[in-house]
Amino acid sequence: MDILHENLLGSGERGCFDGQFLLAMPGLDDTNFSRTVIYICAHTDSGAVGFILNRPQSISFSELMVQLELIEQEEVATLPASAIELNVQMGGPVDTGRGFVLHSEDYRSDATLPISEDLSLTATVDILRAITKGRGPKRATMMLGYSGWGAGQLEDEVSANGWLTCPAIENIIFDDVLDDKYERVFASIGIDPAMLSSECGQA
Template structure:
C-alpha cells in the first residue's frame, strides 16, 4: 500500500487501529512472532508498523544523520532524547522514520490513526522530541509493513494472523521481548494454545 493513501480525511477500515499477531505458522521471516499495529486498511491495501522489533540505531544517530545536531551536541543530549526508543517498523522503506505518538502533539502533517494515537513523519516532531517539546508518549519506527489489495485479507483467511483491538499501553511499552505474549494475552490466548491449534481452521 502506498503511503500516499494514508490521509487525514480517509475512511477508516475495519483493521485500522488493530493489532495483527503473527500465527506460529507464519512463513515470512520478516513477521515471525510479530505484533503489527495497523494504521490504514482499505481496498487499496494495508500499512502498519511492527511494534516488537529492536533497532540498533539510537535517536542521537538519527539526529546526526539528519544533521540536526553535530557530534558535540550528541554528547550533551538530555536523557529523554538519549533514551528515546527507535524500533524496526517493517521491511518497506527501512531508511525512513515514522513517529507513532499520543494525540497531545499535533502538527500540520500529523495523521490521526485512532482517537488517541497519531502518526507524524516529518522533521518537526524529531526537533520537538529532541527539544523536550514532543508528545507525552512516542516511539520512532524505521520502515513499515505494507500489503497490496486483498493480500492481508488472504493471509488472515489462511490462518496467518490473529487480530484484536490495540492498546496504547502495549504500543508504547519499551519492553519488546514479551510483547508477543502480552498481545496474545489481550485475546486470552497463550502461545502454547496457538501451537496446538496451528493448521486447524
C-alpha cells in the same frame, strides 16, 4: 502515491482491521514478520498499513539524530531523557530508509496525520527536532520503514491463519520493553501462542 499515503490519506471506508493489533501466528512463513506484533494504523479497500512494535534497531535515537545532522555529537549529552530513552524500531520491510514517529495526539504539525482519536503519525524532521528539544509528544515511538499490504492481501493472510487479530492497546504500542511484547499481547487476550499453530484468525 504509495500505499502508505493512499491508505492514510484516502477517503475509503475503514476496514475491519483498522486500529487492530496483528499477532504473527507461529506457522507464519515469512522471516520479516516472525513473532511480530503489528499495529494497523490504516485499513481500507485499497490495502493496509501498519508498524511492527517489537523489532529493535541497532541504532539509538541520539545516534540517528547525529547521523541525520540534526544535532552535533557534543549535543547528545544535553538531550532530554525523553529523547535518550526513545526506542528506534524496525517498522517493517517497506521503505526502510524512511522514519516515522507514531505518537500521542498532543503534538501536531502541518505534516501530522491523525490515526485515531488518541494517536497520530508524523514523518518529517520537525517532530525529530521537537523531540530533541523536549517539545515533542508526551508518548512516542519511532520506526524505520513500515509494513504494507495491497488490496485484499491482509484479509487473505488472516483467512489463511497467518495472523491473529485483537484490539490495539495504547500502553502496548508505547511500551519500550520489546523482548517479551509478543507473549504479553497474547497473554492479554488469554492465549498461549504455543497452542495456536492450528487456530484461526480473530480473537
